[in-house]
Amino acid sequence: MEVSRIISEIDAQISKLQQARALLAGTTAAAGRTGPGRPKGSKNAAATAPATxxxxxxxxxxxxxxxxxxxxxxxxxxxxxxxxxx
Incomplete structure (x- = not known):
């Protein structure tokens, strides 16, 4: 096995374990994923939305x-x- 494949499998396992932990802790699994758009708390969010x-x-x-x-x-x-x- 090559190193990059081993790393990708480890990352997949880590992702699965994080999802299982989130379910057991009572938080949603969607909280770990990022979606389209600017993340909350970004520095330039206030500059793009003018105060109306x-x-x-x-x-x-x-x-x-x-x-x-x-x-x-x-x-x-x-x-x-x-x-x-x-």
Missing amino acids: KTARKRKLSPEGRKRIADAMKKRWAERRKQSSKG
Whole structure:
């Protein structure tokens, strides 16, 4: 057996033992694996996520709501006219 194969088998055994230890200790096995994305606590995480102010919810006035509703009704009426012709 060559040395690189022995090392890879030892690493596989270590991984299996760590998973078994995590299960026995009550922690999840997924905690040992890393997924895509930046790891927690990385130094540049705060720099990439700019501090944003909480966005205020826009409110539509009753007049504005009525204006939009009237425009939509007009649009639907035109559609109905075109579909009945064609």
